Amino acid sequence: MEGMAAHLQGSLFDQTDEIRLGPLDGLGRTLLGAGAWLDALPGWLTGADALFGELERCVPWRAERRTMYERTVDVPRLLASYGDGARLPHPALGAAREALSRHYAAELGEPFTTAGLCLYRDGHDSVAWHGDRIGRGAREDTMVAVLSLGAPRDLVLRPSGGGGPVVRRALGHGDLVVMGGSCQRTWEHAVPKTSRAVGPRISVQFRPHGVR
Numbered sequence: 001m002e003g004m005a006a007h008l009q010g011s012l013f014d015q016t017d018e019i020r021l022g023p024l025d026g027l028g029r030t031l032l033g034a035g036a037w038l039d040a041l042p043g044w045l046t047g048a049d050a051l052f053g054e055l056e057r058c059v060p061w062r063a064e065r066r067t068m069y070e071r072t073v074d075v076p077r078l079l080a081s082y083g084d085g086a087r088l089p090h091p092a093l094g095a096a097r098e099a100l101s102r103h104y105a106a107e108l109g110e111p112f113t114t115a116g117l118c119l120y121r122d123g124h125d126s127v128a129w130h131g132d133r134i135g136r137g138a139r140e141d142t143m144v145a146v147l148s149l150g151a152p153r154d155l156v157l158r159p160s161g162g163g164g165p166v167v168r169r170a171l172g173h174g175d176l177v178v179m180g181g182s183c184q185r186t187w188e189h190a191v192p193k194t195s196r197a198v199g200p201r202i203s204v205q206f207r208p209h210g211v212r
């Protein structure tokens with residue numbers, strides 16, 4: 001009964017179970033300033049709720065603990081990562097990586113190669129303010145593309161160090177955003193916790209080699 005209700009609720013947003021990528025020519029760019037930009041395409045993937053269900057079941061999700069300020073804490077989301085060119089857990093994700101690589105080839109100058117997956121189980125799960133700066137994003141312009149599945153959660157962006165305007169995008173159900181230019185070093189992003197009752201969301205982040 002509960003499964004049926006979940007299915008019906010999913011179908012309110014997503015009329016089909018056929019998992020299919022649309023064209024990327026509807027991408028719209030927002031210039032954030034300081035050389036950073038954000039491309040967005042709502043509903044790039046149809047059948048996103050069906051893909052959510054398959055990934056939730058089949059991906060070997062891992063819970064992590066991290067040491068912060070001498071305390072060890074649970075990372076508030078589940079994770080999975082796929083290295084350079086690794087076979088992804090669903091063919092639609094391989095197709096997404098290829099389509100993004102093709103679309104951005106001239107501007108990015110290299111393909112998207114890796115995929116990181118996050119599962120936000122409910123409103124307690126989150127990712128704190130950060131830039132993807134462990135790798136080359138600390139020094140170079142690059143791109144991080146994020147495909148969102150399941151229930152929408154807000155992705156928020158602000159200039160590094162806080163202050164300035166906050167840009168907010170509710171992302172779920174097959175929406176695509178691409179953070180580009182200097183975004184990883186001059187801006188920060190986060191998925192804040194929320195006290196609203198929200199369903200689970202999966203994000204798939206595609207990055208070029210060496211960007212983390």
Ligand SMILES: O=C(O)CCC(=O)C(=O)O
Binds near residue numbers: 118146191203
């Ligand atoms: O879930 C998202 O949309 C963002 C995840 C993120 O920023 C990251 O994993 O670096």
Ligand SMILES: [Fe+2]
Binds near residue numbers: 130131132189
């Ligand atoms: Fe990030």
